Amino acid sequence: MSRSERSPLLLAGLLAGAGVAHFAVPRQFDAIVPKGLPGSARAWTYASGAAELALAAGLALPRTRRPAALAAAAFFVGVFPANVKMAVDWRHRPAPLRNAALARLPLQVPLVLWARGVAKNTEAQA
Template identity: 35%
Template sequence: MKPRTASALALAALLGASAINHVRDPAFYYPVVPRVLCTDKGGRLGLMTRRNWVLASAAPEVLAAVGLLLPGTRKAAATATAVMFAGFTAGHVSALRRAFGAGGTRAARRIHAVRLPLQLPLVVWAWRLRRP
């Protein structure tokens, strides 16, 4: 197996596992959804509940995983995946700010202090898969 194919397979597996976990344990992802987007948190731009955002976010992860597995769609899927990971960064920043705020816990600070910096290698990983 070519290294690029193995890398695409690995990222697709990660995305697939994440999508499954979004459905299995949506509460794990709640802190990453900015309050401003949530109807159940009084958000100014509230369109859906936090739970619905988490469940809906599983769909692009599944589509990205499938796209990465198909050589004909890999470049487009890798681009979309890199953009998706970059976009998720805002949610991770929001979660980290809340973790260090008045209601934050020691566990939340640890979790989000690790999750935020992971976004950069994920963006780079997806972006590199754009190359043939």
């Protein structure tokens, strides 16, 4: 299997793992839901977990891969405020935790680019 064939499946695996985690250990995700959003933090945690699982399924299927990859790129941009909130909230935590929260911020860029690359490669293969 070539790298371009593995890439969407690896991204799907990453999203599936994150989606499952939202349901398995929701409290850690509840804590980073921005307070300005309407409704409960748990509802947003479950909704984002379901979205990640749906994106993973879409990426796994060649027929839906391109729109799912574009939606994943948008999703990664959309969850960035939660990562900012986590970095702000964790600024007084011990250095390893604080650094982990800060490291998440620039990691959104490669995730967006990865998803866009999957969309582009899928288009080129069609």
